[in-house]
Amino acid sequence: MEQFTEKNCSLCGHEVSNPVCVDCLRKQIIGFVGTNLKQDVDENMQLFEGFEDSKTKCVFCDAPVFICSYCFYREIYKVLKLSNPRFAKKFGRLFQCSGEMQTFLNHYFSFSLEVT
Numbered sequence: 001m002e003q004f005t006e007k008n009c010s011l012c013g014h015e016v017s018n019p020v021c022v023d024c025l026r027k028q029i030i031g032f033v034g035t036n037l038k039q040d041v042d043e044n045m046q047l048f049e050g051f052e053d054s055k056t057k058c059v060f061c062d063a064p065v066f067i068c069s070y071c072f073y074r075e076i077y078k079v080l081k082l083s084n085p086r087f088a089k090k091f092g093r094l095f096q097c098s099g100e101m102q103t104f105l106n107h108y109f110s111f112s113l114e115v116t
C-alpha cells in the first residue's frame with residue numbers, strides 16, 4: 001500500500017529533510033508577502049488539503065507534514081507568477097538565497113521541466 005516512506009513528500013516523493021507543516025510555511029510566506037497577497041496565498045492553501053496520513057512531524061509545531069517546503073514554495077511561486085510576476089521574481093530570489101540554494105534550484109528546475 002505504501003508508495004512512499006513516511007519521510008517522503010506526497011507530491012514529489014523527495015525526502016523531507018527539514019519537515020515544516022503547511023501552516024507554519026504559510027505564516028512564513030505571509031510574513032514575507034505581507035497582507036497584499038495574503039488572499040492569494042490563503043486561496044491556494046486548498047492545494048495542500050487532503051493529505052492527512054503522515055508520521056512526519058513539523059519541527060516547529062509537531063503537526064503532520066506531508067509535503068516538502070520546496071513543493072509548497074513552488075505552488076505559491078506559481079500563484080504569485082500569475083498575479084504578480086515582479087513580486088514572484090523577488091520571492092524566487094529570496095527563497096533561493098538560503099543555505100539550501102543548490103538543493104532548491106535542483107529541485108525547482110526538475111519541476112519546471114515537467115510543469116508548464
Ligand SMILES: [Zn+2]
Nearest residue numbers: 009012068071
Ligand atoms: Zn516535494
Ligand SMILES: [Zn+2]
Nearest residue numbers: 021024058061
Ligand atoms: Zn508547523
